[in-house]
Amino acid sequence: MATETTAITLLWEQPAAPKRGPKPTLSLDTIATAGIEIADADGLAALTMQRVAERLGVTKMALYRYVPGKVELVALMVDLAIGEPPPPAAVAGGWRQTLDSWARQMYDRFRAHPWALEATVGARAFGPNELGWLEQATAALAGTGLAGSEILDTAATLAGHARVIAQQAAGTPAGAPEQAMGDAMGAMLAGREERFPTLSAALAEPAGKDQALDFGLRCILDGVELLISRLN
Amino acid sequence: MATETTAITLLWEQPAAPKRGPKPTLSLDTIATAGIEIADADGLAALTMQRVAERLGVTKMALYRYVPGKVELVALMVDLAIGEPPPPAAVAGGWRQTLDSWARQMYDRFRAHPWALEATVGARAFGPNELGWLEQATAALAGTGLAGSEILDTAATLAGHARVIAQQAAGTPAGAPEQAMGDAMGAMLAGREERFPTLSAALAEPAGKDQALDFGLRCILDGVELLISRLN
DNA sequence: AAAAACTGTATCCGTTGGACACAGTGTACG
DNA sequence: CGTACACTGTGTCCAACGGATACAGTTTTT
Numbered sequence: 001m002a003t004e005t006t007a008i009t010l011l012w013e014q015p016a017a018p019k020r021g022p023k024p025t026l027s028l029d030t031i032a033t034a035g036i037e038i039a040d041a042d043g044l045a046a047l048t049m050q051r052v053a054e055r056l057g058v059t060k061m062a063l064y065r066y067v068p069g070k071v072e073l074v075a076l077m078v079d080l081a082i083g084e085p086p087p088p089a090a091v092a093g094g095w096r097q098t099l100d101s102w103a104r105q106m107y108d109r110f111r112a113h114p115w116a117l118e119a120t121v122g123a124r125a126f127g128p129n130e131l132g133w134l135e136q137a138t139a140a141l142a143g144t145g146l147a148g149s150e151i152l153d154t155a156a157t158l159a160g161h162a163r164v165i166a167q168q169a170a171g172t173p174a175g176a177p178e179q180a181m182g183d184a185m186g187a188m189l190a191g192r193e194e195r196f197p198t199l200s201a202a203l204a205e206p207a208g209k210d211q212a213l214d215f216g217l218r219c220i221l222d223g224v225e226l227l228i229s230r231l232n
Numbered sequence: 233m234a235t236e237t238t239a240i241t242l243l244w245e246q247p248a249a250p251k252r253g254p255k256p257t258l259s260l261d262t263i264a265t266a267g268i269e270i271a272d273a274d275g276l277a278a279l280t281m282q283r284v285a286e287r288l289g290v291t292k293m294a295l296y297r298y299v300p301g302k303v304e305l306v307a308l309m310v311d312l313a314i315g316e317p318p319p320p321a322a323v324a325g326g327w328r329q330t331l332d333s334w335a336r337q338m339y340d341r342f343r344a345h346p347w348a349l350e351a352t353v354g355a356r357a358f359g360p361n362e363l364g365w366l367e368q369a370t371a372a373l374a375g376t377g378l379a380g381s382e383i384l385d386t387a388a389t390l391a392g393h394a395r396v397i398a399q400q401a402a403g404t405p406a407g408a409p410e411q412a413m414g415d416a417m418g419a420m421l422a423g424r425e426e427r428f429p430t431l432s433a434a435l436a437e438p439a440g441k442d443q444a445l446d447f448g449l450r451c452i453l454d455g456v457e458l459l460i461s462r463l464n
Numbered sequence: 465a466a467a468a469a470c471t472g473t474a475t476c477c478g479t480t481g482g483a484c485a486c487a488g489t490g491t492a493c494g
Numbered sequence: 495c496g497t498a499c500a501c502t503g504t505g506t507c508c509a510a511c512g513g514a515t516a517c518a519g520t521t522t523t524t
Contacts, residue, residue, distance in 0.1 A: 008420065021470025022520045049512065061513085062472050070512065118353045122346070123403025126420060131428055138430040148437030149410075150447060151430075156400065157393055157448035164392030171355020178381075188240065188358060196363055198370040198383075205380030215382060216389035222458050223451025253501025254489045281481065293482085294503050302481065 005068050007075045011127040024066075026056060031066055032076040036113065039077065044115035047074070074119050079127025081113040085136045096221055098140040103158045103217055106133065110166035117167050133159075145231045154224050161216040168212065178210040239304045243311055243359040256298075258288060263298055264308040268345065271309065276347035279306070306351050311359025313345040317368045328453055330372040335390045335449055338365065342398035349399050365391075377463045378456075386456050393448040400444065410442040 005015075014028065034055045039047050049070060053060040067073045086105050110117055137155035146154070169177035182203050193200040246260065266287045271279050281302060285292040299305045318337050342349055369387035378386070401409035418435050425432040 012420070018470055020468070020522045022472085022522095024471070048510085050510085059473055061474085064513075065471070114354070118350075121350045121353060121399055126417065131417070131420070131431065135428045135431040138434050142430045142433075148434035149439050149443065151434045153444045153447040154451070156396060156444055157451060160392055160396030160448070161389055164388060164395065167353055168388065185358065185363070188244070188363070196367040198374045199363065199367040201374075202370050202380035202383045207381050211381065212385045212388055215385040216392070216452075219386070219389060219455025219459065220448075220451050221455070223454035226454050226458070227451065250491095250501060252491045252499070254491095254503080256502070280479085282479085291504055293484095293505085296482075297502065 005072075007072045007125040010067070010072055011075060011079055011125060026058065026062070026066055028066055028076060029080070030056065031063060031073065032080045035073055035077045036081050039115040040113060044074075044118050047115075049073075075125055075127065078116050078119050079129045081116050082109055082127075082129050082133065084129055085132040088136065088139065095140045095144055096225060099137060099154075099158060099224075100217055100221060102133075102137055102140065103162045104213070106159060107162040107166050107213055110163060111169060114166070114170035117163060117170060144228050146228065150227070154220075157220055158217070161220060162213070165213045165216065169210075176210065178212055179207055182207050237300050237304075239307045239357040242299070242304055243307060243357060258290065258294065258298055260298055260308060261312070262288065263295060263305065264312045267305055267309045268313050271347040272345060276306075276350050279347075281305075307357055307359065310348050310351050311361045313348050314341055314359075314361050314365065316361055317364040320368065320371065327372045327376055328457060331369060331386075331390060331456075332449055332453060334365075334369055334372065335394045336445070338391060339394040339398050339445055342395060343401060346398070346402035349395060349402060376460050378460065382459070386452075389452055390449070393452060394445070397445045397448065401442075408442065410444055411439055414439050 010028065018024070031052065034052050035047055038051050038055065047070075049060045049063055052073070053063055056063075063073070067076070086102065134152075134155055137158070138151050141151045141154060144151075168181055172180040185199075186203050189196055189200050189203065242260065250256070263284065266284050267279055270283055270287065279302075281292045281295055284305070285295055288295075295305070299308070318334060366384075366387055369390070370383050373383045373386060376383075400413055404412035414435050417431075421428055421432050421435065
């Protein structure tokens with residue numbers, strides 16, 4: 001049985017440069033970068049092995065010398081697009097400010113690469129960068145007395161919030177995603193106010209500009225803070 | 233210009249039965265149900281117009297008489313699978329218990345139809361059921377004094393948490409998703425403990441069985457409760 | 465110099481979503 | 495009562511996709 005290159009292998013150990021034969025014209029990095037550029041511009045649906053190859057000036061099949069298949073390519077793209085985690089927290093501000101900033105930066109990454117949201121649902125392999133982000137979050141909470149599982153749950157909740165809000169914002173042209181979302185919903189609700197009374201009323205209020213990210217972060221961090229304060 | 237049937241039209245107004253010509257053998261409901269069964273069994277990737285047609289005993293192209301394309305079919309499937317929102321809250325327990333139960337039921341729905349998670353990323357049309365769920369959540373918070381945008385943000389945060397935890401649980405065989413997740417991460421972390429020290433330590437602790445959903449809900453609701461209490 | 469290892473390429477295939485023309489069927493109107 | 499029309503389901507066709515396989519060219523080792 002040949003050495004079956006899996007997504008995990010590809011993500012975690014960069015393949016050794018070959019000793020014999022012609023030098024490769026491509027690399028995992030250049031391929032993943034090309035894929036990211038396509039997905040950034042035209043979305044994940046437009047990501048085709050053909051288009052990636054064209055952008056790199058090679059044939060489609062040349063890519064398969066580096067990447068076993070499309071799913072592995074996307075996994076590489078995700079880890080590269082998410083990027084290295086933000087530098088370890090400045091000690092000032094404590095865990096709360098660290099996590100707040102952490103979640104906001106994650107939100108920014110997802111806003112910059114909306115397709116990464118689609119690509120990271122379901123069972124998948126985690127890359128080094130993704131675990132690096134997680135490491136930063138757990139480090140921020142290490143001294144708080146929370147149990148390990150609580151720390152992980154906190155990170156998951158925060159990351160989830162950043163994801164969901166980024167997801168809402170994605171697909172709206174630009175500028176004021178929250179308002180655009182409200183407008184779209186309002187259009188569907190028009191003429192059906194009696195069926196969705198409180199929802200219509202809530203949407204009718206002026207939507208004091210995009211604050212969904214702030215709001216959720218504050219709630220979650222308040223809850224975590226309450227939990228920590230009860231430990232001492 | 234012909235009447236271009238869009239996903240929104242399909243979701244919100246059931247098409248009028250034709251007056252002339254042979255009676256349709258299918259309906260939007262039977263088609264969507266067949267699609268749901270396939271996606272439940274084999275995942276969204278296995279959902280093919282061909283397979284849906286086979287299950288219904290018709291040709292692939294027959295489906296296009298009812299549904300303009302695959303994306304619209306998936307939109308119908310999502311709204312049908314999410315289902316009607318839970319009945320309006322029992323008054324006992326107040327908004328907190330209502331929202332807690334609301335989020336848990338949403339989690340259950342997503343667990344029952346994991347493919348719905350993949351299908352509801354990115355810009356999409358909301359169906360009546362989906363807005364019905366949102367209406368229930370806003371109704372629960374209507375009397376609390378929160379602003380409309382805060383109410384919507386709370387609902388979004390809670391729904392997001394339910395989504396994220398369901399997403400983590402999806403893909404793992406069954407039984408103990410949280411532990412399976414930890415095991416998978418642990419395998420990747422093996423031999424790299426010095427690179428991810430706190431994360432490894434957190435994972436090494438015994439992972440008191442699946443509590444991620446509870447934990448996040450408690451944190452979020454604590455935060456909302458704190459916000460409400462400050463209003464009065 | 466020759467063999468071995470590795471690259472990129474050309475060609476082929478099954479499956480997918482969808483376009484289009486057509487034949488069968490049932491209702492409404494003359 | 496018959497005919498025209500509207501609507502259904504079907505058969506055929508197509509481009510694009512991911513991927514398999516076989517092959518030709520290039521560089522290093524022996």
